[in-house]
Amino acid sequence: MKRLVIFDCDGTLVDGQAAICDTMDEAFAAARLPSPDRNEVRRMVGLSLPQALRQLAPGATDDQRDIALDAYKSGYRDRRFKGTLEEPLYDGMAELIDRLVDAGWLLAVATGKSDRGLHSCLDMHGIKHHFISLQTADRHPSKPHPSMIEQALAEADVASDCAVMIGDTTFDIEMARAAGVRAIGVAWGYHEPSELLEAGAQGVAGTMQELEDMINAGA
Structure with a gap:
């Protein structure tokens, strides 16, 4: 069986919490949003990125969330390519x-x-x-x-x-x-x-x- x-x-x-929180800070900055609470970011780990962003930034515009989503993906990818992703x-x-x-x-x-x-x-x-x-x-x-x-x-x-x-x-x-x-x-x-x-x-x-x-x- x-x-x-x-x-x-x-x-x-x-x-991966350190990399996730640091990259999320950068993504929010790119979208000109205030940095999210790190404990709240950790609690969103496991959700898809669009859903996590909706919960972390409920007052953001669709354009801001799109910017944050793209910035998060590129930031995480850059860490991986540079060998700094932990x-x-x-x-x-x-x-x-x-x-x-x-x-x-x-x-x-x-x-x-x-x-x-x-x-x-x-x-x-x-x-x-x-x-x-x-x-x-x-x-x-x-x-x-x-x-x-x-x-x-x-x-x-x-x-x-x-x-x-x-x-x-x-x-x-x-x-x-x-x-x-x-x-x-x-x-x-x-x-x-x-x-x-x-x-x-x-x-x-x-x-x-x-x-x-x-x-x-x-x-």
Whole structure:
């Protein structure tokens, strides 16, 4: 029987909050908008960029949001090309991925990143070959819409009751529930464990070992 683990990226696999917040500051400056609160930026991680901008700048004009969106994309791309983009894997994540693969789990990613951003991130860490399905905001509605999970299930040919979503935000948990898959939260990301549990997470892992145990407990 095939089993699938679907990971969120930012806040779950990698810690990209510094790059995200710095680039968002630059994007807002380009659009002549006041800098957003950094905690609010972190809480928007996981949403598609247009939806995040609508929530971070509700009073902005459409033109301002378009400018901010383009500036964010170009700023993030420039960081990547210059080698200054910092998106470190969380400690122990690479080893956990190896153990899950060895145990027979198929792996996927469902993220608010772009295709280019996700591929670059996974390539940088040398782990892209482990993932059978990569779903991004370029081809799907924003989380918590279940489209990304549904496509990952289809590409992996795995039933919803044989899959689990791993994420750090309520958007991830709500997406999993909408798709009918099990959801596990992680405590090292951008939303509080209590919020993840309230959203419907089966549990919230504080360590990689706890996460591995929770994944396997429902296998």
